[in-house]
Amino acid sequence: MTDTQTTPNLSPRQAVVLSRVLGSGFVTIEALAEEFGVSAQTVRRDIITLSEKGLLQRFHGGAGPVGAAESARLDHAAKRDVAKPEKHLVGARAAAIIPDGASVFLDVGTTIECCAARLAQRKGFRIFTTSIRTALLFDPEAHEVNVIGGRLSGRDGSLTGEEVILRLNDLRIDVALIACSAVDDTERVMDFNTSKIAVKKAAMNAAAASYLLCTTSKFGRTALATIAPMSRFQSIITEVETS
Amino acid sequence: MTDTQTTPNLSPRQAVVLSRVLGSGFVTIEALAEEFGVSAQTVRRDIITLSEKGLLQRFHGGAGPVGAAESARLDHAAKRDVAKPEKHLVGARAAAIIPDGASVFLDVGTTIECCAARLAQRKGFRIFTTSIRTALLFDPEAHEVNVIGGRLSGRDGSLTGEEVILRLNDLRIDVALIACSAVDDTERVMDFNTSKIAVKKAAMNAAAASYLLCTTSKFGRTALATIAPMSRFQSIITEVETS
DNA sequence: TCTTTCGTGTAAGATTTCTTCCATCAAATG
DNA sequence: CATTTGATGGAAGAAATCTTACACGAAAGA
DSSP states (O other): OOOTTTOOOOOHHHHHHHHHHHHHSOEEHHHHHHHHTSOHHHHHHHHHHHHHTTSSEEETTEEEOTTHHHIIIIITTOSSSOOOHHHHHHHHHHHHTSOTTOEEEEOSSHHHHHHHHHHTTSOOOEEEESBHHHHTTSOTTTSEEEEOOEEEOSTTOBEESHHHHHHHHTOOEEEEEEEOSEEOTTOEEEESOHHHHHHHHHHHHHEEEEEEEOOGGGBTOOOSEEEEEGGGSSEEEOSSOOO | OOOTTTOOOOOHHHHHHHHHHHHHSOEEHHHHHHHHTSOHHHHHHHHHHHHHTTSEEEETTEEEETTTTTOOSOHHHHHHHTOOHHHHHHHHHHHHTSOTTOEEEEOSSHHHHHHHHHHTTSOOOEEEESBHHHHTTSOTTTSEEEEOOEEEOSTTOBEESHHHHHHHHTOOEEEEEEEOSEEOTTOEEEESOHHHHHHHHHHHHHEEEEEEEOOGGGBTOOOSEEEEEGGGSSEEEOSSOOO
């Protein structure tokens, strides 16, 4: 007889705990115990209760919102090819060739995010992206950040679908930074997700110049379908010197 | 004579760590170590470096944005800090009246996010939203999540602009959940941001039924411009019993 | 070439937090 | 009035994290 879902039966203090957590992003047990004048044990029990209802997430020493760290934790960090140092090198190199004030399309992917983190430290870019995670890296007051709307297709925050394509077809931008899953032996740039491939193609058509960002680990592999031949890119940016 | 500020001399990885922390609100050392493929010790050193520069705050087990509690730099964080338990009550009540499988527009705002967190625990909703923060609360495999594309207009993750309006005009959805800044004495529902008001209006036009989510603290106040009269809403959902 | 510097990984001890169990107290219930 | 239920605080052992210290290798400089 667990009637857990139907009744959001929270004590007044638990409700405040929840608001503190959702409001501040992260709160320590100690701080909460002090605020309420109760023992850490009691706060801990409140947090356990709330986490069992899925209203927040427990951490060692405190608690945070469910959507917060979880996103960067299990799903996004996603057991797969987690971001290696190479990706940061690729991102830094790509950011270095983008002139100030440029209009830039940013693809979905951790490598692109590394690049975005660099660009975000500068000012005045016109950003177009289909990744809501990438969008959040920028300060809207320092840059013009445009999110190409569409259907959310994964925990990576990628937007895909017809709307995205239609919108991209209307755009004319300076540079497109594209990520990929593989570059096969015949120099075809490939990916596994056909929806994302369509977005990448549309972005490349809308851009005066396209750059491929990928680590060398992608070379010699193959994937589901082709994005474009390597020759279609202005340059391929990897973690090794191409000189 | 602290020359610390002038040169944000961060390694690529440190920059991404910072972006993760600022983006997610809280990130564990373990998660970061896994993401970058380095030891926890290295991540800890990065975090120590960043915290010494005042760029983030250390916690036992991870790191979070500086001044998570008394943040004065981000208006969004400041707004969230005001989040009272009432908002969760409002969110829970609103979620309770949404039937399974409904197509729902979710406005921008912390109250809406409270509601979204509830909806995300169920399955099969068709979500339309202009808040990329709200979008991230849902699992794309459990729901159809559509982000209405536009220009990012604030740290709250809100998308506004003509594109948003045009897209909303083409939609036909079941329910719109709207937030507001004030409800004045003549029962006009108001807000401060005209761009966001336009979005709210368009969403209400696209929806068969609209619900206003607001705490009673909004009543008797005034704001910049009017969204709609109270009578335009199917129901006003607050934290008090309306019986 | 040698040396220095920097970033990194590893290990042991110290510290903090967590879990579990039990005792207390108040309110509700018989 | 006695009992039960629930919330709370405390203590001991377990688990996780932090600190400190040292070693290694790469890169920069003498």
